[in-house]
Amino acid sequence: MKKGKKLLTEPKWCKGCGYCVEWCPKKVLSIKHEKVVVENPDDCICCGLCEQRCPDYAIWIETEED
Amino acid sequence: MPSKLVEETMRTRRLPHIWCPGCGHGILMRDVCQAISNLGLPQEEVTIVSGIGCSSRAAGYMNYNTLHTTHGRAIAFATGIKMAKPEMHVIVITGDGDATAIGGNHLIHAARRNIDLTVVVFNNSIYGMTGGQYSPTTPTGEKGTTAPYGNIDGDFDIPKLSEAAGATFTGRGDCFHVPQMVKLIEDGIKHHGFSVIEGVSICPTYYGRKNKKGSAVQMMHWQEDNCIDIKKAAKMEPKDLEGKIILGEMHKDASRPEYCDEYDKIIKKAGGDK
Amino acid sequence: MPNNKQKRFQLLQGNEACVEGAIAAGMRFYSGYPITPSTEIAERSALRLPQVGGKFVQMEDEIAGIAAALGASVAGTKSMTATSGPGFSLKQENIGYATIAEIPIVIVDVMRSGPSTGLPTSPSQGDVMQAKWGTHGDHPVIAICPSSVQDTYNQTVRAFNLSERFRTPVILLMDEIVGHMREGCELIPTEELEIHNRNTNMINSMPYAFGEGQYVPHMTSFGDGHLYNITGLFHDEAGFPTNDNEIAGEENSRIMEKIKVYKYSGILEYEEQQMEDADIGIVCYGGTTRAVEGAIEKARDMGYNVGMFRPITLWPFPEHELIERAKQLKRLIVVEHNYGQVLLTVQGIIKGDTKVEFIGKVNGTTITPDEIVRNIEEGEE
Numbered sequence: 001m002k003k004g005k006k007l008l009t010e011p012k013w014c015k016g017c018g019y020c021v022e023w024c025p026k027k028v029l030s031i032k033h034e035k036v037v038v039e040n041p042d043d044c045i046c047c048g049l050c051e052q053r054c055p056d057y058a059i060w061i062e063t064e065e066d
Numbered sequence: 067m068p069s070k071l072v073e074e075t076m077r078t079r080r081l082p083h084i085w086c087p088g089c090g091h092g093i094l095m096r097d098v099c100q101a102i103s104n105l106g107l108p109q110e111e112v113t114i115v116s117g118i119g120c121s122s123r124a125a126g127y128m129n130y131n132t133l134h135t136t137h138g139r140a141i142a143f144a145t146g147i148k149m150a151k152p153e154m155h156v157i158v159i160t161g162d163g164d165a166t167a168i169g170g171n172h173l174i175h176a177a178r179r180n181i182d183l184t185v186v187v188f189n190n191s192i193y194g195m196t197g198g199q200y201s202p203t204t205p206t207g208e209k210g211t212t213a214p215y216g217n218i219d220g221d222f223d224i225p226k227l228s229e230a231a232g233a234t235f236t237g238r239g240d241c242f243h244v245p246q247m248v249k250l251i252e253d254g255i256k257h258h259g260f261s262v263i264e265g266v267s268i269c270p271t272y273y274g275r276k277n278k279k280g281s282a283v284q285m286m287h288w289q290e291d292n293c294i295d296i297k298k299a300a301k302m303e304p305k306d307l308e309g310k311i312i313l314g315e316m317h318k319d320a321s322r323p324e325y326c327d328e329y330d331k332i333i334k335k336a337g338g339d340k
Numbered sequence: 341m342p343n344n345k346q347k348r349f350q351l352l353q354g355n356e357a358c359v360e361g362a363i364a365a366g367m368r369f370y371s372g373y374p375i376t377p378s379t380e381i382a383e384r385s386a387l388r389l390p391q392v393g394g395k396f397v398q399m400e401d402e403i404a405g406i407a408a409a410l411g412a413s414v415a416g417t418k419s420m421t422a423t424s425g426p427g428f429s430l431k432q433e434n435i436g437y438a439t440i441a442e443i444p445i446v447i448v449d450v451m452r453s454g455p456s457t458g459l460p461t462s463p464s465q466g467d468v469m470q471a472k473w474g475t476h477g478d479h480p481v482i483a484i485c486p487s488s489v490q491d492t493y494n495q496t497v498r499a500f501n502l503s504e505r506f507r508t509p510v511i512l513l514m515d516e517i518v519g520h521m522r523e524g525c526e527l528i529p530t531e532e533l534e535i536h537n538r539n540t541n542m543i544n545s546m547p548y549a550f551g552e553g554q555y556v557p558h559m560t561s562f563g564d565g566h567l568y569n570i571t572g573l574f575h576d577e578a579g580f581p582t583n584d585n586e587i588a589g590e591e592n593s594r595i596m597e598k599i600k601v602y603k604y605s606g607i608l609e610y611e612e613q614q615m616e617d618a619d620i621g622i623v624c625y626g627g628t629t630r631a632v633e634g635a636i637e638k639a640r641d642m643g644y645n646v647g648m649f650r651p652i653t654l655w656p657f658p659e660h661e662l663i664e665r666a667k668q669l670k671r672l673i674v675v676e677h678n679y680g681q682v683l684l685t686v687q688g689i690i691k692g693d694t695k696v697e698f699i700g701k702v703n704g705t706t707i708t709p710d711e712i713v714r715n716i717e718e719g720e721e
Binding site: 134145151174 | 387
Binding site for chain 1: 067068069070072076081082083085086087088089090091092093096241242244245270281282283286287
């Protein structure tokens with residue numbers, strides 16, 4: 001995980017399509033019970049591909065404001 | 067709290083949206099919001115007009131002036147809004163059936179006028195809201211609930227159709243290649259004239275199931291593998307382009323006058339500017 | 341430089357007077373499609389609107405004609421479209437849209453002979469019931485029917501006012517006779533008219549929020565800063581679609597009720613001529629009015645006590661007023677250029693001893709005063 005950045009999810013909005021899991025270059029995510037789960041947060045490089053392709057806005061990178 | 071973009075540009079208390087798991091429309095809707103945000107347009111100066119169908123439900127979720135109209139008529143409503151308030155950025159979100167079947171006449175005539183609207187067609191090649199009937203962009207041979215033996219109709223190429231009718235900016239993006247789609251929408255909004263941007267979407271529920279295309283993820287992989295940028299396509303043999311989707315800006319003509327500008331000249335001629 | 345100052349008194353067609361009335365009422369946008377016998381409305385709008393800083397656009401079809409006008413209205417501009425029978429049929433879906441989305445608009449239908457292409461240049465009043473029931477689903481309607489050139493001017497102003505006040509489409513139901521009738525008209529300037537504009541004072545920043553006992557939403561125009569949604573689906577107070585049956589039921593009822601509640605606050609208008617001592621009444625409207633006026637004069641000379649009851653607001657119908665008046669009548673004759681459309685309403689409300697009769701014509705010719713007089717005489721034999 002990059003400094004000052006966070007990977008966040010909103011399980012209520014997730015419909016479990018699996019796009020984020022499939023195109024995550026670092027295998028950070030998985031789907032459990034049809035919802036996205038952040039399995040390996042430390043491996044996340046905050047590339048943002050999951051956020052771009054999530055049709056349900058259920059996963060995103062947040063930059064912490066200082 | 068969702069992402070900053072979503073928080074600012076969508077009516078988040080209305081989420082999750084009605085679209086099926088894996089539907090590409092959610093991605094394309096975010097792309098439109100991203101493009102508007104990138105351009106720094108004040109939300110009150112943006113109007114989203116939509117018609118009827120899966121695509122057109124986008125308007126309700128987007129935090130701008132939003133008008134969800136009747137089937138096929140979004141571009142005609144948008145024409146009235148733009149003429150009444152030319153300073154407004156009017157963006158039409160429509161679908162393949164909405165824009166090119168029931169609303170086909172409005173599409174070609176708005177193109178002919180070159181009125182400054184930006185039309186984003188969420189093309190899922192099927193009528194999703196009614197359960198999977200073939201549309202004007204269903205490829206020949208593919209199936210729908212009303213084409214159980216395969217579709218014998220030809221299919222429209224939306225950017226080509228629009229260009230032939232007089233659109234002065236056309237392009238095609240898709241829901242996999244997000245930055246490219248966002249850029250196309252931005253350029254379409256910036257273009258002072260009639261812009262049509264096709265966004266190739268994915269309908270895993272109806273189109274995918276009916277045509278045995280596999281899961282949403284498999285359909286997205288197909289899109290990833292079969293979309294080719296227009297610059298690369300220019301160097302390829304026609305036979306290698308068969309069945310491929312070409313992406314990019316297709317046509318731009320900044321020389322033709324815009325409709326509202328021309329009407330202002332009429333008001334001047336008639337003496338109504340005093 | 342063009343001289344845009346209009347003379348106060350002009351010799352005009354009904355269709356032209358409609359445009360002048362509309363401009364006086366504040367119309368600044370017109371979109372439509374050419375169709376006989378309404379085309380002069382488009383032509384004069386094309387000429388006159390840019391003179392007053394307004395805009396005209398000839399759309400690709402009838403549906404686009406009403407759709408663009410609705411778009412302009414959403415953006416805060418008073419808008420109108422005009423058509424005739426076949427085009428009126430095509431506009432129906434978007435009339436329903438205007439009703440549920442509560443967008444002010446004036447739709448002019450200059451009736452011609454039908455069904456289908458019919459007799460395009462001949463008079464008819466065949467769209468009376470279409471004006472009431474044309475769009476699908478339960479809906480209220482305001483339809484106004486002028487009978488002369490001056491009346492067209494005045495009633496067009498009123499059509500805009502009602503549309504703005506109640507946020508509802510108003511149908512100006514003209515016919516070929518009134519549309520092409522040419523006579524003197526006073527173009528009463530805007531300053532001398534009572535002009536109503538829509539209420540844009542939004543409640544709780546919600547476009548469809550209502551206080552107790554309120555029926556008309558207060559909505560800002562697009563671009564005025566409030567970001568909200570308009571849809572043809574049943575919607576909540578924010579304008580967002582809902583499947584909630586309770587909200588849908590309430591909304592449907594409110595839209596129906598708002599026209600009922602305000603029926604006597606400016607919506608209803610009718611005219612009576614020589615009804616005080618009449619025992620024979622004639623119901624007419626629009627293009628049959630002149631013939632009836634002539635017939636009354638002749639019949640009175642012959643000793644018959646005949647009077648006229650003319651609904652100016654055709655929908656909602658002046659039911660109560662006609663029922664009251666009919667109490668003194670032995671005969672009530674409905675005269676219209678159709679197979680009996682207002683007749684259906686009259687038959688439905690007039691019970692008791694008054695005999696309801698009908699004179700109609702559907703071959704594209706007009707009913708003459710003599711035909712009406714003959715009918716009066718025959719009934720007295």
